[in-house]
Amino acid sequence: MKRQDFINAKRIVIKLGTNIIRNENGEVALSRIYSFIEDISKLVKTGKEVILVTSGAVGLGKKKLNLDSTADEGVKQACAAIGQSKLMSFYESGFGVYDIPIAQILLTEDDFSLRHRYLSLRTTMNKILEFGVVPVINQNDTVTPIQTGGANAGMKVNFSDNDKLSALVASELDADLLILLSDIDGLFTANPKENPNAELIKEVESLTEEIMKLGTDPSEGGRGGMKTKLEAAKLVTRFGGKVLIANGQIPYVINKIFAGEEIGTMFLPSRESLADKKRWIGYATNIFGGLVVNAGAKKAILEQFSSLLPIGIVSVVNEFKQGEVVSIMDEDNVEFARGMANYSSAECRKIVGSHSNDIENILGYKNYDAVITRDNITELV
Numbered sequence: 530m531k532r533q534d535f536i537n538a539k540r541i542v543i544k545l546g547t548n549i550i551r552n553e554n555g556e557v558a559l560s561r562i563y564s565f566i567e568d569i570s571k572l573v574k575t576g577k578e579v580i581l582v583t584s585g586a587v588g589l590g591k592k593k594l595n596l597d598s599t600a601d602e603g604v605k606q607a608c609a610a611i612g613q614s615k616l617m618s619f620y621e622s623g624f625g626v627y628d629i630p631i632a633q634i635l636l637t638e639d640d641f642s643l644r645h646r647y648l649s650l651r652t653t654m655n656k657i658l659e660f661g662v663v664p665v666i667n668q669n670d671t672v673t674p675i676q677t678g679g680a681n682a683g684m685k686v687n688f689s690d691n692d693k694l695s696a697l698v699a700s701e702l703d704a705d706l707l708i709l710l711s712d713i714d715g716l717f718t719a720n721p722k723e724n725p726n727a728e729l730i731k732e733v734e735s736l737t738e739e740i741m742k743l744g745t746d747p748s749e750g751g752r753g754g755m756k757t758k759l760e761a762a763k764l765v766t767r768f769g770g771k772v773l774i775a776n777g778q779i780p781y782v783i784n785k786i787f788a789g790e791e792i793g794t795m796f797l798p799s800r801e802s803l804a805d806k807k808r809w810i811g812y813a814t815n816i817f818g819g820l821v822v823n824a825g826a827k828k829a830i831l832e833q834f835s836s837l838l839p840i841g842i843v844s845v846v847n848e849f850k851q852g853e854v855v856s857i858m859d860e861d862n863v864e865f866a867r868g869m870a871n872y873s874s875a876e877c878r879k880i881v882g883s884h885s886n887d888i889e890n891i892l893g894y895k896n897y898d899a900v901i902t903r904d905n906i907t908e909l910v
Contacts, residue, residue: 530732530795530797532789532790532791532795533789535706535771535773535795535797536706536786536787536789537705538577538704538705538706538771539576539577539578539705540577540578540580540658540702540703540704540705540706541572541577541578541579541580541704541705541706541707541708542579542580542581542582542695542698542699542702542704542706542707542708543565543569543579543580543581543582543707543708543710543783544581544582544583544584544691544692544694544695544707544708544709544710545565545581545582545583545584545585545710545777546584546691546692546709546710546711546712546777547584547585547587547588548711548712549561549710549711549712549777549778550562550583550584550585550588550616551585551588555588555592556592557585557589557592557615557619559619561777561778562619562620562623563619563623564780564781565777565783566620566623566624566626566627567623567627567781567784568781568782568783568784568787569581569624569663569783570624570627570629571784572783572787573627573629573661573663574627574629578658579663580654580658580663580664580666580698580699580702580704581620581663581664581665581666582666582667582691582694582695582698583616583620583665583666583667583691584667584691585612585616585667586608586609586612586613586615586616586667586670587599587605587608587609587612587670588608588612589608589611589612589613589615589616590607590608590609590610590611590612590613590615591608591612592612593608593611593612593615594607594608594611596608605670606670606671606672607671608670609669609670609671610671613635613667613671616667617631617633617665620665624663629661629662629663630660630661630662630663631662631663631664631665632657632662632663632664632665633665634654634664634665634666634667635666635667635668635669635671636650636666636667636668636669636694637668637669637672638688638815639815641688641697641701641809641813641814642813642814642815644809647701647809647813650701651701651702654698654701654702655702658702666694666695666698667691668688668690668691668694690757692709692757692758692760692761693757693760693761693764695707695709695761696760696761696762696764696765696812697764697812697813699764699765699770700764700765700768700770700808700812700813701813703768703770704765704770705770705771706770706771706772706773707761707762707765707770707771707772707773708772708773708775708783708786709758709761709762709772709773709774709775710775710776710777710782710783711758711774711776711777712776712777712778713755713774713776714729714775714776714792714793715729715730715731715774715775715776715792715793715794716729716730716733716740716743716755716758716759716774716794717729717730717743718730718743719743729794730794731791731794731795732794732795732797733762733794733795733796733797734797735797735799736759736762736763736766736796740759741759741760741763743755743759744756744757744758744759744760755774758774762774762796764808764812765796766796766797766798766799767799767801767802767803767808768799768802768803768808769798769799769801769802770798771795771796771797771798772795772796773786773792773793773794773795773796774793774794774796775792775793775794776792776793779792803907806905807907808907810854810867810868810869810905810906810907811866811867811907811908811909812907814853814854814867816854816855816856816867817847817848817849817853817855818845818846818847818848818849818853818855818856818874819845819846819847819855819856819857819858819864820837820842820844820845820846820855820856820857820858820870820877820900820901821842821843821844821845821846821858821859821860821862822837822841822842822843822857822858822859822860823841823842823843823860824859824860825841826838826840826841826842827859827865829841830857830865830866830903830906830908831865831866831908831910834903834906835903836898836899836900836901836902836903836906837857837868837899837900837901837906838885838898838899838900839877839880839881839882839883839884839885839888839900840882840883840884840885842877842880842881842882842900843860843881843882844881845874845877845878845881846858847874848874848875849870849873849874850870850873850874851870851871851872851873851876852869852870853869853870854867854868854869854870855867855868855869855870855901857901857906864909865908865909865910866906866907866908866909866910867906867907867909868901868905868906868907869901869905870900870901871896871897871899871900871901871902872896872897872900876892877900879891879892880892880900885898885899
């Protein structure tokens with residue numbers, strides 16, 4: 530795809546990583562932040578809608594308190610509360626120079642996982658953009674993340690870093706383009722910090738298994754890394770959006786991107802174009818339970834786009850209620866799809882391996898022939 534076609538976007542989500550919000554000394558990189566604001570303001574004044582997802586609150590709070598670590602219980606959350614107001618003050622003053630209003634939005638996992646909150650958030654965000662306001666979004670670290678141990682052991686959360694959060698925002702708002710700015714030039718054929726012969730990949734047509742394996746762990750001070758950026762790209766490209774991973778330490782990088790310069794790695798949109806509900810089922814919900822299915826059921830779901838019938842279920846994992854989204858796993862416990870359950874975990878355990886015609890005899894009632902209907906299944910592979 531030509532770079533000019535790639536950057537042709539009306540609605541844009543820009544995510545700023547921790548290591549470009551601060552400098553090499555761990556202090557806030559003021560000149561860089563204000564350069565981002567200047568570039569974004571230019572975009573807004575040309576009629577584009579820009580949503581900003583920003584990291585940095587925890588780091589600013591940590592610096593304010595002169596702490597060496599945030600490992601102790603509650604410290605990170607406290608630092609986020611202290612640093613968030615400081616972070617917003619930079620954006621408020623910076624965008625104020627260009628007479629562009631901003632709106633602070635702090636999000637938790639439940640804002641996406643709970644369908645009614647997901648839809649309400651989308652309505653609000655669209656109205657904010659309609660008013661010509663730039664939403665400034667961050668994870669609400671003061672009250673998150675959800676603990677995944679103990680009673681929530683095995684739980685899969687919809688996001689635990691701002692890479693995935695920005696992808697969910699882009700998905701929810703049908704953004705044309707997601708730009709992930711970090712301290713790396715893009716996706717390489719190997720880790721450039723370990724392999725001097727690694728080459729920058731300028732364009733990715735499809736996020737294949739081989740491409741996903743190029744993901745690396747986060748750099749010091751961050752929670753993302755290339756792995757989460759590729760996961761974010763996979764979600765956005767599946768609904769027809771475009772993704773660019775670029776180095777935010779390049780001076781006036783946003784301006785250069787929209788001037789058509791060959792910066793970063795482009796991820797091209799998929800032809801699949803998942804519908805909104807399918808996106809929500811596959812990526813936006815927190816997953817508490819799951820269903821293990823046999824090879825026949827897996828093949829029927831992936832190749833024939835079939836519903837999941839009780840006869841194809843081998844076992845039930847953890848507890849879930851009717852209407853909740855669950856993992857669908859093969860007999861090697863590999864998750865390959867997600868779906869909205871028509872029956873609770875307790876009901877599913879009673880009808881495992883049964884024919885649909887026997888559901889009423891077993892339960893005393895029958896709401897559906899399928900445990901999950903095909904319209905409520907999203908494949909992940």
